[in-house]
Amino acid sequence: MGGGLSGLTAGIHLIERGFEVEIFEKSSVCGGKLSSFKERHLGCDISLEHGFHVWWGQYYNFIDMMKRLNIKRHLKEIHSIEIKVKGCANETIGFSPKVYPFFLLFPLLFSRNISFREIMKSGTIGLLILGYDKKRYDKWFDKISFNDLMKEYDTPENIQKVFFEPFLQAGFFAEPHEISAASFLELFHFYLSGNIRDFKCYHIGGNPQEKVIEPTVKYFLDRGGRVNFNSEIENLIIDNYKVKGIQQKSNDIHVYRDGEVIHILQTAPLERSIFKRSMPVQEIPEDNYIKVELPQNQTIFIGFFNGEIIALSGECTHAGCLLNWDYKEGRFICPCHGGQFSRDGYPLKGPPLIALSRFKIGENVKEPSYEHAVSQQVVHSADYFIIATDIPGVQGIANNIMMSVDEWQKDEFHKILNLKTSSCIVLRIWFNKSLEPDRLPVGFTSGFKFIIVYFILSQLNDDVKECSRKTDTQCIEFIIIKTPDMINLSDAKLLELVTPEIVEIFPEIKDTPMIDFSIMRHDNYTFFNKGAVNLRPHVQSSIFINLFYSGDWVYLDAPVFFMEKAVMTAKIAVNHILLKEGIAPNPIYLPNVRGILS
Template sequence: MHRRRFLTNVGYAALGTLTFGALGLYAIQPRRTVLPFIAANNDALPLKPTTPKRVVVVGGGLAGMAAAYELLKRGFQVTLVERSVNLGGRLTGWNVDVNGETMATEHGFHGFFNQYYNLHGLLNELGLRGNFKPVKNYPILFKNKEAECFTNTTTLFPFNLLSVVDQAKSISIMDFNDPMGNIYELMRYDPKDTFARLDNIDFKTFCQGINQPMVDTIVEPFAHTSFNQFHQYSTAEGIKFFHFFYLGNPDGMGYDQTIDDAMTSVVTPLTERLKALGGTILSGMEVQHLIEQDGRITKVVLKRPGEMPAQDHSIDAADVETTWTPFWGSPTDLYYVKRDAQGEFHAVSGRCTHMGCPVGLDAATGGFACPCHGAKYNADGVPTAGPTKMPLVAMNTTREGEQLRLSARATGTTLETDYVVLACDVPGLKEIVAHSTLSNKQFIESVEQLGVADPYIVWRIWLDRTMKPLDVPFYTTSGYQFTDSIAIYSQLQPQYQDWAERHQGSVIELHAYAVEPENVLPEEEVKRIMREELNLLIPELDGASIVYDIYTMQKNFPRWAPGDYAGRPGVETPIENLFLGGDFLRLEVPANLMEAATMTGRMAANHILVAEKLQENPIPSVDLVGPLVIG
C-alpha cells in the first residue's frame, strides 16, 4: 500500500491546518493487518495430520501455552514441560500467608494493551474477556514537575499525536518544529531500514536529536517500560517499541487489567483447557539437554528444577564446615555442603526448586532464601514460604581420602519427540543449549550471545493505614532512584480491596524496571529508599507500618542492546524440527512484551503446521511500517 508522506516544519498552526484529502488521510492511517501465509493454497490444506505427531513444548509462559494450545486443537500430541509448579511464566502466581490469611500474589502488575491482538484472540477463544476491565488513562508522576495524564482519545493519525501534545502540560507543538530531527524517526519505523541504520546506536544518544521536553515527558518514561536502561537500549528497538504501542496501531493507548489475580483470570483456565484438549503438563520439571540425531531433535532429557547435570564434583573435605558452605562446580552449578555432629556429610543443590534460580543463605533462619521470587527454605532445605512446594534437591556424598565427591541425582526421564518448541526465557534457553550437543555452531553462538537486562524489583507491601482512592490504580513514575511504577492493589483486585476495608489498610506494589549495577544494593537498603519514594508519591502513607511484604528481584527480561539484532535467533532455527518462542526473539513484525511472546508461540506452531502440510493459523499484527514510510 502506498502512503502519502507529510512533513511539518512549523508549529501548531502548520500542523493544525494541513489539508488532507479523504484518500490521503485514509492512506497514512495505521491498520491492523494479518501476516501472509507461507503456502499460497493455505485455505485448501487439511487441518489435522493423518498420523498424530509428538511435540514437546518447553516453557509454560504465554509463548509455550499459546504454541501448545494451537497444536492441541489440531490433533498433535503435546507435552508441555514447565520448571515451576504452575504455568504462566511472568504471569504466574502463588498463595501467601498474610498474618493468617491466604492471599493470591503474582510477579507484578500487567497491562493487557488493546493491540495485543494474538493474546486477546486467545483470551476470546477461551471465553475469558469477562475477567478484565478497561483502564482509560495513562498517568505519569514526575519527581520534579507536575504530573501528566494521557487519555485514550482519538486513534486517527496525526490527531492522536496532537492529542497527546495537547494533554501534556510540559510540552508544546513547537517541540515538533524540526522536520529533520529524530522525533520523526519514531514515525518512520521500517523493519529492514530502521534496524540497518539505527540498531547500533543507543537510544539515549539518538534522543539528543529530539527536543528535551519531549524526551523527558514522553519518550524516556515510556521507553523505560521496556525494562532496559535508556543508554543501553537499541534505537531501532526503541522505535519499534513506540511504533507498536502507539504510532503503528489503530487502537490507541488504552489497556485492560485483570479483575482478579492473573492465575485466576488467565493462567488456571488456560491450563485447564490444555488438559481438556489432551495435553500432558509436566510441571516441576525442566530440560537437562536435547539429543540431536541426523539433523533433528529426537529426544528431550528432563530433570527436576535444582538438579545438577549428571556429573560429579570433588572438593576438599577439610573445607566443609558444620554449617552450610557454598561451593561452585561450574559457573552454573551451585551446591551447599555441611558436616553434622557425627562427622557425616550432607549436600544439597543450591538451585531453587521453583525456577532454578541460585539460592543464598538466610542468616535469620539458618536456612536458604531465593532472592528472585521469594522462596524460603529451612535449614533442612524444606520450603517454608514462597511459590515452591519441593525441597532443595539432595546430592550424594562419597568420601575418597581427603576429597569429598558430590554426585547429582538426576531423574533420567526422556521424552521422544517429532518436534520441539523451546519457549523458555533467555537464561533457560541458554542453559539448555549449553548442555546439549547440537550440530549447528551458528545457532549455538546466537543463543550464547543473548543477554538479559539489568534486574528488576517488585515489592508488594501491606500497610496498616488506609488511603483515599486515586483516579487510576496504576501509575508510571519518572525521576526516582528505584521506583518506575506503582500499582494500588487495594484498588485493583477484590481480594485486596476486601483486606484493606477489613484492616483499614492499603496494599501497594512498587516496581523498579531496570536496576543499574551501582544500585544493586542490599535488600533492606533498597526497601528503605523505595519506602521514602512511596512517601513522596503518596504522602498520606508516610509513617504507616508495614504488616507484611513480598520483595523479589529477578533478572530474566531480554536485553535489547545496540548491535544485538543481527545475531539474535528467530522463531525458526537451522535444526529442522526445532523452533523457538519468546519475547526475546528477532522479530521483524512489530510486537513487544506479552504480545511478542504469544505471537511467537503461535508462529512456532504455524511452522510445525507447515512442516506437516497443514493450514496455518492467521497471525494478526499492528501495521508493519510507520505512518511516514513511503511505499
C-alpha cells in the same frame, strides 16, 4: 520446552490440530512470568504476581486466545494512567478514542510541562515515528541507543522526559542510554502511533495463575496433552540437519560418607567428566549449614543437626534460583522471588510449593563412572521441537549444544549466548494511610534513578483490595531498575535506598510507618539493548529443519512486543509445523506493520 505463555500457546494450537504434544517445564507450575502465588500479609492470604501485568488492546492474538478459552471476561479496563516526571507536574494519559494521527498532539498540547515551542521543535522525530518501517529501522537504528537518537534528531528534553521515557522504561526495565533506538521506535509504533484504534489498557484483578494459566493448562490436558513438571531440558540430540530428541537434566549429584570424610560427586556427561569434592566431617558445622558450590552453576548445603548430617539442594523448587541460607532466621531464602524454606527444606513462603531435594548420604558407595552417568540420561524423542523458555533457559541448552555440533552449526547458538537479560526488583509496601482520592492506579515515571512503574494494588488486585478494606491499609507495588549499587543489598538497605523516591511520588505517605512489605528480584526479562536485533533467532531455526523458537526474545518481521510476541511466535512456530505436514495454517492477527507515512 517451557510451560510459560508461549509454550502453552503452541501446545493448545498443536493439540487442536491432532498432534500429540508434551510440555517440559523446569518449575513446579506452568505460567512462567505470568504465574502467581499466595503470600500472607496482615493476616490475609493474597495472590501476587511476579510483577503486576497489564494487557493492551493491541494484543490481538492473545486476546483472541482468551476469547476461545472463555477467559476474556476477566479483563477490566484501565481508563487512564499517571505520568510522574521528577521535578515536574503530574500528567495523565487517557485511553478514550482518538483521531489518528492527531492524537499524538493531544497529550503534548495539553501538557502542563511542555511548551508550544518544544512541540514545534519535535517535528522531525514525529515524522520519523510516523514513517515507521521495521526492516529499514532495524537496520538503521539498532546500533545506536535511544539517547543517541534523541540527540541526533534534536528532540527537546521535556518531550523525552514526559512523552517518551515513561513508556520506554516501563516497557524495557532499563535505562534510556542502554536501549536500542530501533526497539524504542518499534515499541512506540506498536503501542501508540501505529495501532491507536486499540490503544486500551486492561488488568485482570491480580491472579493470572487462576484466571489465565490454569484454564489454559486444563484446556490442554483435557485434550490429551501432557505436562512434565520439574523437568529441565539441558541438551538436544542432533543428527545432521534434524533434532532427534531432547535430553532431560538428571540428578547428577551424589553424597556419601567414607569414615570421617564426606565426598560430593557430580557427574557431567556433557563434559565427559566427574567432579569430586571431599571434606572432613569435623568441618561440617553443628546446627548450621555450609554452602558447597559445584560446577554447572549448582550448589548444595550440608549441615549437622541432632547428630545427623543433612544435605539439601541449593536450587529453589520454583524457578531454579540459587538459595541463600540465613543462619539467624533459620531458613533458606530465594534472592529472586522471595520464596523461603525451613531448615529441613520445606516451603514456608511462596512462590515455591515443593520441598528442596534431600540427598541420601550413603556409606561405602561405589563411585559412579562416566559410563554410568550416560546410562542414566533421560532422552525424549519427537518429530518437532519448540524451545519456548526464557533467555537463561535457551542459553543453557545452547551452551551444551556448542559442545556437540560442527563448527558451521555454531553461529546461531553463539548469537543466542550473546543475548542479554534485564533485571528489576518488585517491591510491595503496605501503609496504614489513605492515598489522595484522585490518584490513578497505574503510574509510569521518568527522571527517577530507581522507580520506573508503580501500581496501587489496593485498587487493582482483588485479594489486596479486600485485605485493604479489612485492615484499613493501602498497598503499592513499585517496579525498580536493578542498578549495580543494588547488588547484594539486604532488603532493609534496599528500602532505605528507594524511600526518598517513594515519598516524592507519594508525598501523602511521608512519615507514615510501613507495616509490611515483600521484595522479589528478577533477572530473566528480555533486554532490548542496542545491537541485539541481529542476535535474535527467527522462529524457524536456520540450522535444524524441525527446531523452532518462541518467546518475546525471538525476532519477528512484525512490530510486536512482550506477551503478544510470546503468543504470536508460538502460533508462527505451529504454522511452520502444520505446513510441513501439509495442513492448513492457523490465522495470525497482525498489527499495522508500517507507519502512516512509510
